[in-house]
Amino acid sequence: MKRFLNYLKARPLGLVSLIVILLLYLIMIFAEFIAPYKPTTVMENRIYHPPNLRFSSAGPMAQEARVINSVNWKYARVKAAYEKVHVFGKGEPYKLFGLIPAERHLFTTGPVGSGGVYPIFLMGADHLGRDIFSRIVYGSRISLTIGFIATAISLFLAMILGGVSGFFGGLTDWTVMRFSEFFMLIPGLYLILFLRSLLSSNMDSGQSYMMITVILSLVGWPGSARTIRGMVHAIKREEFVMNAQLEMIPSPVIILGHIIPQIASLLIVSIALSVPGFIMTETTLSYLGLGIVDPAVSWGSLIRRDISTLSNLRNFPWLLSPVWFLLTVTLAFNFLGDVLRDFYDPYHTVFRRHRDKKKSKLPFEAAQEGLRNDKILPDDSSSSPLLSVKDLSVSFSVLRGQETILVQAVRGVSFTLKRGEILGIVGESGSGKSVTTQAIPGLHPKSAKVSGSILYEGRELKGLDVEALRTYRGKKIGMIFQEPGRSYDPLQNIGSVFYETFRNSNPAITKEEAMEKATALLAETGLPNGRERLSNFPHQFSGGQLQRIGIALALAQSCELLIADEPTTALDVTIQAQIVDLLKTLRKTRQISIIFISHDIDLVADISDRILVMYGGLIMEGGPAPAFTGAGATQGASVTQGTGTVYHPYTKALLAASPRFGSHYVQTRLLSIPGRVTDPANPEPGCPFAPRCAEAGQECTQGIPPLVQTEDRVIRCVIHNVLQKADV
Incomplete structure (x- = not known):
């Protein structure tokens, strides 16, 4: 209740509405005290009497009025003829709540029928002379x-x-x-x-x-x-x-x-x-x-x-x-x-946006201005990329107490993706992986503010309306999600889901044709007896089968880019391997590009051509997948290996925290990354990983370090810059 009241204070219209409702119900409860007269009290000589409350230096008054035409009931106010209105004065007797005898009213001029007492009509009288307010x-x-x-x-x-x-x-x-x-x-x-x-x-x-x-x-x-x-x-x-x-x-x-x-x-x-x-x-x-x-x-x-x-x-x-x-x-x-x-339902709430021009910039906003010059992850392709993301930033307006907070989920992310390539994105929960990829097909709510550039085949996707995005969603850009059991309507069978999907691209398709295509897609994704299973509902499938169906649905409209948002997290190890093998096969047979998101850096390195390591909404490191496979051999905190290769401390920490076959025979405990993930609503002014980094120094808190090119990789680390200068 305290949280809701704090929320109401930030929503004036809702607060006023609640006060009005409570006031009306209080008036209802104390009706005998609030109303100056009973609802059945008739004053025959006051038919259609107009409101007569007046205010003067002596307080509220009831001005007398006389009938000048009894046919259409025209009244004329009498000058200097007033009756004093008594607050908490004595009036008609009543029983409060039907039990307590009383005669005090909130306001009254006295009991009806008393000699010389003129009644008060706050809202006038009706056709029988009854007080409308009462x-x-x-x-x-x-x-x-x-x-x-x-x-x-x-x-x-x-x-x-x-x-x-x-x-x-x-x-x-x-x-x-x-x-x-x-x-x-x-x-x-x-x-x-x-x-x-x-x-x-x-x-x-x-x-x-x-x-x-x-x-x-x-x-x-x-x-x-x-x-x-x-x-x-x-x-x-x-x-x-x-x-x-x-x-x-x-x-x-x-x-x-x-x-x-x-x-x-x-x-x-x-x-x-x-x-x-x-x-x-x-x-x-x-x-x-x-x-x-x-x-x-x-x-x-x-x-x-x-x-x-x-x-x-x-x-x-x-x-x-x-x-x-x-x-x-x-x-x-x-x-x-x-x-x-x-x-x-705060996710779908749209709050007032922050002004684009502010008198003073917040510390982290000023610190990240240098992110605009970040290098894009190297791409050895001579042809134009299928997807090019440049300076992508995503923020959300969220109410915390009475204050509207700007949550910066993604800050200046840049990368490219060529046709037939698999790009892996790895990082802890809250690093900005899913928010980054959801910005590509425009799946963010209205409360999100997206800036930067998203080019698909050279066309800018950011800023397109829903109708324009429909030509890309599903037809060119497909997506599968983390929890397959929550990706389907529990009251809709799988055949209906496929039929609905096919009709998006071909409204004239018949149901029989749709079922034949769905059966072929299910067979391609490794789900046998697909025709027999199309009448089943989601709860009749296992998690791995639902994920295969999700991949088949993504392929139903011949998408060119498949975004796999942690598709193996909710599955067991054996099924994980099968889904990964399926994605590799689809990349070869269909030449589709894949963005693969996961917490498991070893799994990402196995399936991907290139890897992005994200933390705090930033790309901390990126490069070819083989460059990351040996980074965790030494479970230490240093950023250097014996070969002289430099890795980001966060990359080292992720690899050191990954369990490996045979690790249960080792005497040392499995390492974990200390501390908590950075708060996107209050990010650090420097490197977001600095509070958890064993190698961090004073220079790591001075500003967000830029992405620096090193051979075929990019890295965002002050320590690397120092080492690079020392080598020179």
Whole structure:
């Protein structure tokens, strides 16, 4: 709650909305104290009385007015005729909460009917001389509570029916979903009107309130139930759910105690958006005469009774006062729902961007200006490269507390990739590997700010709109992800996924043709009996099989560049080797270029032609793969080998921390890199690896060192520069 309140302080519109909602509900709770009169109090000689609150040096006053035309109820204010408005004064007696006798009101001129006391009309009077403000205050009890009660009932039904449907599946799932589709088939308002017309029109206010609440709840649950069903269907295969089943925990407890809390953020947002919807529906019913009836009062009934003709609105505009309250609470709930959505889904939140021109530059911004002159990883190809990335920087705007923080995930990355080449990118989590490659097909959210240049076959990809990128996504640039189990819609079978993919490039393709092509692709990627497996769902495949399907999908539109974002991390060693061999084979048979991302530098060196070592959003070292295979032979911290070859300390640390066959016979413990990965929101002013480097000196913190050419490699290290100068 503290984090959410801090978040609200940075979102003024959401904070104001929450305050407005709380204020309205406080007014509802203390309606007897807030309202100067009862909602049924009639003042026959004050019909259509205009608002009469005035402020003077003596305080708030109620100005007297007299009727000058009783036909159209024209009033004239009486000069110097005022009644003092008493704050916390005595007025009509009432019982607070129906229990505590009291007669104090927030403001009043005195009890109605008292000699010489002129009433106060904050928002005027209606056609019977009843105070509109008092009726709005009392009417909020029905309008505001009916939204919450109907939402609570419909959400409870949605959780039960949607949870049971998604958890048990089969006939239960089919029955519940067909039942919900029946309710969704008929437009909601028509169904509500139909159900209400079946009931008696002579119900009292309590019965009307109860019946409207039940009808709204019955109409409101199907949409939420279908959403919950889909999420439960996906979550029920998680390990913690299977562990609960193993411990013989009853299914209702698993659904309500283990699965439903996982989607609590969705439910909270759903509540915030459902409440105003039900309030508006009740208003519509009351306006049509099918809702709340006298002596009860709601905002909808006020609108129906008081706003009858355009001439009334022209002559008595204060009759619109209930409409402004209704719009206020609706907008407040919607704005609060937007804030809740952004709070629970910060990845898709778009915050205000930092100004491009700032009065003063941050230390790390000034330090990295020299990155623009970084050397590109050498390429011995005489032809133009397939992909050329130059000075790529990616940052995200993220709220931390009340402050918008600029997270610099990638800082000035440059490299090239030729046709048929495999480029490996290695580094710890948070080094910027995935963010770099996701910028190529433009997969970053709107909160990301991308700068630099991304040339594919000589055409600039950065800045292209979505329609222009569609000619590259999938058709020229394919991508496979780290966790194959999360790369597919759990409710869509594999055949449908392939058919959807093929239609992107060929809308006229038939389903049979798509299945034949999918079968051939699955056979090419080493998945036999592909035709028989196309009707299966993702959960019916192993991790290795899903990764092969992912590769087949990437090849479905004949991509030229395949980005493999840690495709072997979630797989066992044997399957890892098979996936790596498959990628090598595809490179030979299809001549596709591959960007292979991994934490395992030995694995990257085995499959790649060239390697980039990244840390803190920077390229720390790069060069041909054979140049890295012997760098970890000596598990020390020095950057030099006996042959005089220089390696970056981070590269040495990665290789020293990699387990090797036979290492369990060694007396020494497996080395690990000390410290934590650098924070991209607060990067060091110098080399980002300096705080964890055993060789770091004072000069390593003075600024980000540039990439320096050394034979066929590039390296970013102050120590290397010192050694190079010493050799000279």
